[in-house]
Each structure stands twice: as C-alpha cells, then as structure tokens.
Amino acid sequence: MTSMENIKPDVGGMSALSSTLVGDKSASKMSSHSAVSEKKSSSEAANRVPSPTDKDKDNPAADTRNMRRIIAEDPEWSLAIVPTLVELCIKHLVVNFEHNSKVLHDLEPKHKVMLLEKISTDIPLKVTALLVDDEGYWKRCCKARWQICDVSAYGRSWKRMYFERHLQRIIEQFVPETTDSTELTETLPLCSGFVRKLDIRQLLPPVREAPKMGAEDDISEADASDTMEGPEIDHFDFGAVLPSLPYIEELSIVYGVHDAGMNFEWNLFQFTARDCLLLAKCVAACKTLRVFRLNRSKVDDDKVRVLISHLLDHPSITMLDLSHNIIGDRGARAIGKFLNNHSQLTELNIYDNNIRVAGAQAIAHALTKNTLLTKLDMRLNRLGDEGGQAICRALLKNTTLSELNLGSNELSEPTAAMLSQVVVQNTALRSVELSCNRLGPDGGKQLQEGMEENDTITYLDLRLTEVGQESEYCINQILHQNRERARAKRLRISIPSKGSPSPSQSVGA
Structure with missing residues (x-):
C-alpha cells in the first residue's frame, strides 16, 4: 500500500515539462521565422537599385527608377512636331x-x-x-x-519638250476616219505657244475592211504582198494642225508605219497624190517654217514637182531635206528651178535618190546662179563622171558653197581631174566628201597637185577611193596645215599663206 501510494503522478513536473516543450517549440518557430526574414532582407538588399549619388541628384534622368517606357497605341505616332498652318494649307x-x-x-x-x-x-x-x-x-x-x-534637242526647255512630244504622239497614233479628233482639237490651243518643232516618225493609214474572197479567188499571202499593193490610202491631214502653230520652225515627216510586223502591206508606206497636195499647201502657207524634212516616203518625180511648185519663193525655208526617196531626173530639174533664185535655201539634202546625169546637170546649172546655198549633199545617187564633172564646172563659178558631198556616185578619174581645178580656183569650199568612188591612183595624184595650191579646204574624205597611200598621206598633211591655219585665223594669229613671203623675207627685201 505504502509503496503504491508513494507512486503518484507528478502533475506539477509534467506541467513544467509541457510548458518547457511548448516554449522550446515557440522559440524554434520564432528563430526559423527570424532566419527567413533575415534571408529575405539580404536578398532584397542585394537586388535593391542603389540610390542616386549627390552628384546626379540634379539630373532626374540619371535615376532609372524614375523613367517609364512609353508605347504609343497610334502606329503613326512619331516625335515629329505638329505641321505648321502653312504646311497644312x-x-x-x-x-x-x-x-x-x-x-x-x-x-x-x-x-x-x-x-x-x-x-x-x-x-x-x-x-x-x-x-x-x-x-x-x-x-x-x-x-x-x-x-x-534629251532636253538639249528642245532648246533646253522641259515645257516645250513635253508639248512637242505630246502633240507628236497624238498625230502618230491618229487613224483617219477612226480616231476621235476631240483630243487633238483640245490640245492644239494649249500647246500652240510652245511648239517649235514637230518630228513625225510615222503616219497611220485608215483602217479598211478586208475584201471578201471566194475559194476561186484565194491567193497566197506571198503572192498578195508581192503583186498587189492595194488602193491608195490617204493619211493625216496637216491642214488641221499647222495653221494652229504660229511659232513652228521645223517639220519632219515620214509617211510610213513603225513595227508593222505581220500586218505589213506595201500601201502602209504610200505617199499618195492627195497627201502630197495637202501637205504642199500647208507648208506653203506656213511662213514661219525654216526646216522641212520629208524622208523615207517614196517621193517620186511627180510628187516632188507638186511640192516644189508650192514652195517657190517661200520666204523662210532655209533647209530642205528630201533624202531616202525615189526622186529622178525630172524631180531634180524641179529642184534646180527652186535653187535658181526662187528660194532662200542654204542647205539641200537629196541623198539616196535616183538622180542621174540630167538631174545633176540641172542642179549644176542652178549652182552657177545661186548665191545662198552653202551645203549640198548628193551622195548615194547615180551621177557618174558626166554628172560629177557638171557639178565641178559649176563650182568654178559658184562662190558660196562650202560643203559638198558626192560620195557613192560612180565617179572616177575624170571627175577627180576636174575637181583638182576646182580646189585651185575655188576659195569658198571647206569640206568635200568623195568616199566610195573609184578615183584611182591617177585621180589621187591630180587631187594632190590641186590641193598643194589650196589653203582653205580643211576636210577631204577619200576613203575607199583607191587613190594610193602616198597621195592620201600627202593630202592629209596639207589638210592638217589648212586646219591649223584656220584655227590660227580664228585666234587672230597671222600665219603667211602659201606663196606669200615670210616676215624675214619681207624685211630682207
């Protein structure tokens, strides 16, 4: 009993132990919380941006904590300033x-x-x-x-260039009886004061209906193109344009079609009698025209006679170009009449035609009386020696022609002999073209002898003339001396001409 009584639970001790355990647990929890707080504080301290120094306190931008990144919602937003009222107007x-x-x-x-x-x-x-x-x-x-x-071809005026090329496009794409003329009539009053030159490189004919052919009338395309030219087709009438251009000075026309391709027909390149008559009347009435070119248009004798008859005594045309046509002797006689004191021409180009002896003689006769023409180009014709000699004899009297081109005209030694006399007596000639003529060695020697007495010609083309290397070399040396003399004359430096005494000889005498 006594022993059992002695074994009683120690309530006070257990209570103390419990309080001790609870205290230890709270202390442990507090210490753990303190450690976490210290760790968090150290982490924040490590990531904290250092405060600005006293040196940067006056510059708020130096502290990145005060900066914000702005993203505009308007995609067209920019830092540009607001436009001024003038710019808005x-x-x-x-x-x-x-x-x-x-x-x-x-x-x-x-x-x-x-x-x-x-x-x-x-x-x-x-x-x-x-x-x-x-x-x-x-x-x-x-x-x-x-x-x-190329504004240099239009007097360096961009406005003139625009209107001339604009009007050129309208005319070149105009199809008679098909194209509406409203654009042309509206454009003419606007460009009339700016157009000085018209260069028409193609003229389209009217559109005609294809003929209906039966099976028995069928022919091949080759036969049709070779044997049938079809009816004549009239082209654009310049009478609707030239009277509205009071300042026009140059007119160049080609009666043909560019890039015909598979639509090629011979009548696309015809210069009809009606075309010729209408054009002649327009040019005759245009008193401001100075340069007239009609190239690659199949102009024959009859048509050139019609043209010349209307151009007689024209007051202002000084340059006429009828090259690359089919003009023969009858047409050349009409041109000769035009040169015979009925024109103001200073330049005539009739190369690549069918002019022969009679035509050359007619033009030569006109040269003996003409006092205005300074340039004549007759290359690529069929003058022959008789025609070439006629031209040379005319130059013995003519005193104004300075440039002559007789290349590719079937000339030979007789013409070279006559020309050697010309270069001795004629002092007006400055340039002579004789290439692609068989003058031969004898002709070359005669030309060399004549050039030795000449001090005015500065250009003489003897390519493909078979004159011989020696004669060609000697003539080139003379030409070089003449060019130097002409240059010195332009610079107003006195150089004695051939045959005149030098200053030392004059003093000695």
Whole structure:
C-alpha cells in the first residue's frame, strides 16, 4: 500500500515539462521565422537599385527608377512636331489643285515653289498648260512619261519638250476616219505657244475592211504582198494642225508605219497624190517654217514637182531635206528651178535618190546662179563622171558653197581631174566628201597637185577611193596645215599663206 501510494503522478513536473516543450517549440518557430526574414532582407538588399549619388541628384534622368517606357497605341505616332498652318494649307492646295488652281498667282514665291514641287503630274493639261511655267514641274512630267529625255534637242526647255512630244504622239497614233479628233482639237490651243518643232516618225493609214474572197479567188499571202499593193490610202491631214502653230520652225515627216510586223502591206508606206497636195499647201502657207524634212516616203518625180511648185519663193525655208526617196531626173530639174533664185535655201539634202546625169546637170546649172546655198549633199545617187564633172564646172563659178558631198556616185578619174581645178580656183569650199568612188591612183595624184595650191579646204574624205597611200598621206598633211591655219585665223594669229613671203623675207627685201 505504502509503496503504491508513494507512486503518484507528478502533475506539477509534467506541467513544467509541457510548458518547457511548448516554449522550446515557440522559440524554434520564432528563430526559423527570424532566419527567413533575415534571408529575405539580404536578398532584397542585394537586388535593391542603389540610390542616386549627390552628384546626379540634379539630373532626374540619371535615376532609372524614375523613367517609364512609353508605347504609343497610334502606329503613326512619331516625335515629329505638329505641321505648321502653312504646311497644312499647302497640303490642302496640292490635293485640290485641279479645282483651286487660280490661287497659284496669289502665293508668295517660296510657297509657290513648295506647291509646285508636290502637285501631281497627272493633272489635266487644260489646268497646267497656261498656268504653270515652272521648269521643275515640267521636268517631272517628262520623266514620269518617257524614259529618255534629251532636253538639249528642245532648246533646253522641259515645257516645250513635253508639248512637242505630246502633240507628236497624238498625230502618230491618229487613224483617219477612226480616231476621235476631240483630243487633238483640245490640245492644239494649249500647246500652240510652245511648239517649235514637230518630228513625225510615222503616219497611220485608215483602217479598211478586208475584201471578201471566194475559194476561186484565194491567193497566197506571198503572192498578195508581192503583186498587189492595194488602193491608195490617204493619211493625216496637216491642214488641221499647222495653221494652229504660229511659232513652228521645223517639220519632219515620214509617211510610213513603225513595227508593222505581220500586218505589213506595201500601201502602209504610200505617199499618195492627195497627201502630197495637202501637205504642199500647208507648208506653203506656213511662213514661219525654216526646216522641212520629208524622208523615207517614196517621193517620186511627180510628187516632188507638186511640192516644189508650192514652195517657190517661200520666204523662210532655209533647209530642205528630201533624202531616202525615189526622186529622178525630172524631180531634180524641179529642184534646180527652186535653187535658181526662187528660194532662200542654204542647205539641200537629196541623198539616196535616183538622180542621174540630167538631174545633176540641172542642179549644176542652178549652182552657177545661186548665191545662198552653202551645203549640198548628193551622195548615194547615180551621177557618174558626166554628172560629177557638171557639178565641178559649176563650182568654178559658184562662190558660196562650202560643203559638198558626192560620195557613192560612180565617179572616177575624170571627175577627180576636174575637181583638182576646182580646189585651185575655188576659195569658198571647206569640206568635200568623195568616199566610195573609184578615183584611182591617177585621180589621187591630180587631187594632190590641186590641193598643194589650196589653203582653205580643211576636210577631204577619200576613203575607199583607191587613190594610193602616198597621195592620201600627202593630202592629209596639207589638210592638217589648212586646219591649223584656220584655227590660227580664228585666234587672230597671222600665219603667211602659201606663196606669200615670210616676215624675214619681207624685211630682207
């Protein structure tokens, strides 16, 4: 009993033990929490951005904590400043220039330049033709329309170039009886003050219906192209254009079609009698025309006679070019009459035709009386020695012709002999072309002897003439001396001519 009583639970001890365990557990939890806090504090301290120093306190941008990255919601947003009121007005005028074009004259020069640099090149000509004179604008118009723009061929005027090429395109693409003439009639008043030259490189014929042929009438295409030229087809009438161009000075025309391809027909290249008559009347009435070219148009004797009959005593034409045609002796006689004090011509080009002896004699006769012509080109004809000698005899009397081209004319030694007399007596000639003629060694020697007495000719072409290397070399040396003499004369340096005494000889005498 006593022993069992003695074994009683120690409630106080257990309570103390329990409190001790609880205290230890709380202490452990607090110490763990403290360790985590210290670890977190050390981590924050490591990642914390250092505060700005006293040196950077005056520059807020130095502290990256105060900077924000701005992302614009507007994709067109930029740092550009707001446009000025002037720029806004110019922008409005550019957009509405076609309807508010009259305001151009009221702008200040600097604002006018800003406007003309921005307006579109597609604005109708009826708006810009008489209003805009700025060369920069017309330069943009030309380059926007054509890849090749050689403004030097148009008096270095971009506006003139635009209107001349624009009118050229309208005429070259005009199909008689098919094309509406509204564009042409509207364009002429706009460009009349700017067109000085027209270079028409093709003229389209009217569109005709293909003939209906039965099986028995069928022929091959080769036979049709070789044997049938078809009816004559008249082309564009220049009577609707030339009277509206008061300042035109040059007119070049080709009656033909470019790039005919598989549509080729001989009648596409015909210069009809009616075409000739209408053109002759137009040119005769155009008193400002100085240069007239009609090339590659199959102009024959009858047509050139019609042309010349209307051009007699024309007051202003100084250059006539009828090259690459089929003019014969009858046509050459008409040209000779034109040269015989009935024209103001200073240059005549009739190369690549069918002119023979009779035609050359007619032109030679006119040269004996003509006092204005300075350049004559008759290469690629069939003059022969008789025709060549006739021209040379005329030059013994003529005192104005300075350039002569007789290349490829079936000339030989007799013509060279006559020409050797010409170069001795004639002091007006400066350039002579004799290439592609069989003058031979004897002809070369005679020319050499004549050139030794000449001090004015600076160019003599003897290629493919078989004159011999020795004669050709000697003549080239003489030509070089003549060129140097002419150059010295231009520089007003006195060089004694052949046969005259030198200054030392004059003093000694």
